[in-house]
Amino acid sequence: MGKNNKKIVFVAMSGGVDSSVAALLLKKQGYNVVGVYMKNWSESKPGVVWCTWEQDQRFAREAASQINIPFYTWDFEKEYRGKVFDYFVRGYRKGETPNPDVMCNKEIKFGLFLKKALSLGANYIATGHYVRLKSTNSESLRIYEFAKKFLPPHSFIRKLAPIRYSLIVAKDNNKDQSYFLWTLTQKQLRYCLFPIGDYIKPEVRALAKRHGLINAERKDSQGLCFVGKVKFNEFLQAYVSPKQGDIIQVIFDAQGKRYESVVGMHQGVQFYTIGQRHGIRIAAGEPYYIVAKCAKTNTLYVSFHKYVNRFFDHVIRVHNIHWISSHMPHMPFSCMARYRYRQPLQEVTVMRIKGKTAVVKCAKVPVGIASGQSIVFYQGQKMLGGGVIAT
Structure with missing residues (x-):
């Protein structure tokens, strides 16, 4: 048994190969792993299949069985509609381009899923995101865990902030998903594991094949989880x-x-x-x-x-700005940024911040930006945080 055998990890299993391999790796590392499929969307219209949740659930369940871990389905459909889907539709009605994946991560995966997992005794949650988590001081963490266990709540040591977490781009730059995780907080990250962040996609598939996982060759999901196999405009016209x-x-x-x-x-x-x-x-x-x-x-x-x-300006306004470190950098602050997934990084300077609104100056005119898109900031390999573009 590994050193982590007493630590309980709830893994969000989507039915895809990435989250299944994440569960596999944690099981091999000695964690007590529990697989969970989140049912977020099941709505469909006559004659059109929009969401394949039953098929996804079956793949997740069979992969969990192959890994020999318990498996459950949690229904977050009501919450997903209120916190993610309604946000998405409201944005499009206003002519914006909202990102439901960012909101799903914030409200569902690292919100409701994390909260429920912890309430059931989990030490951590894990997902199949391609991203790496870095902690500043592992020795501080050991001291803090000792203090929590053996010292009274009012102890000075227990009140110290023991560790800071950073999100680092994945080893596989082409698959890196840090762009979608800019809303995460220090409180959330302390309970998170990202097992495949140090792997490239071919290595993940190779691991799945080696262990005979049912979804080793399954294609990656594309587009929005609630759209499925219908054209996007056809889907949108049903609600807008x-x-x-x-x-x-x-x-x-x-x-x-x-x-x-x-x-x-x-x-x-x-x-x-x-x-x-x-x-x-x-x-x-x-x-x-x-x-x-x-x-x-x-x-x-x-x-x-x-x-x-x-049609575009060097200067853009960014709302709801959030820094992963929870500390605002000194202004003006120069870094790199992207305002679309997989877009090449651009040089920017964050000029000033008032409340949660920033003024960002781009070295090159940011052509093609749209209100509602996420802009995400980077320094080297570290993802710093982000915000929502307002044009």
Whole structure:
């Protein structure tokens, strides 16, 4: 038995290979592992399968059986709708581009799931995220754990902050998921394990094959968990009413003078994203791209060029800013950032913060940004935190 055999870990098992291998690795390390499938969404419409939760649950259950760990299903569907799905729909109704994965991590996986696991006696929770967790001082942690066990609650040592946690990008840069975890707090991270952060994807699949896991070759899930196999706009139209508006072509001449002309109609700005090419349905000699949109006037702006710098500014406002360390850096603060998953990092300077709103200056014009997107800050390999873009 390993040294961790008395530590209980509840693993969020999605039915995919990553979370199953996470459970496998923890079992091999000597932890007392419990697998849990979270049922977050089951709604569907006649004739269309949107969510494959029953299939996902079956894969998770069979993988847990192969690993020889207990398995349970927890129903968070009501909470998921209120905290994640409604947030998602509200954002699109306002013409924003919200990120439900970020909100799901904040409210469900590292919120409700963590809380319930701890209430049932878990020492930790674990997920299949590609990210690494680093602690500042393992000796401090040992002292703190000793103090918790043997010293009274009012003891000075027990009140010391024993350790600080950092999130580090995964070994597999292509799969790194730190972008989706910027809302996590020190209190949450002290109970988290990310077993596959030091593995690349082929190594994870190889481990699954070596141990005969049922999902070793299963394809990774794509897109939103509540959309499934239906086209995104088809899904969205079931919850957001279409509203016709103008499509305006924008042209700038050599002197920078702007010319506009109405070239068509659309069914609602919420169904389009910045940089989108397909689905505009305007006859032209070359494709149009969405370069801007205005929710207030329900207007889309298009151009033959994917990104038109004149629509964007070097300076953006960021709401709900959060730092993983819980400490605000001294301003101005220079670092790297990305405002889309897997986007190359960009140089930025956080100029000032008032409350939870920051002013961020980008070294290059941040083309293609949209209100509601997450911007996430990095320094070297460390993910510092993030916020929500307001344009």
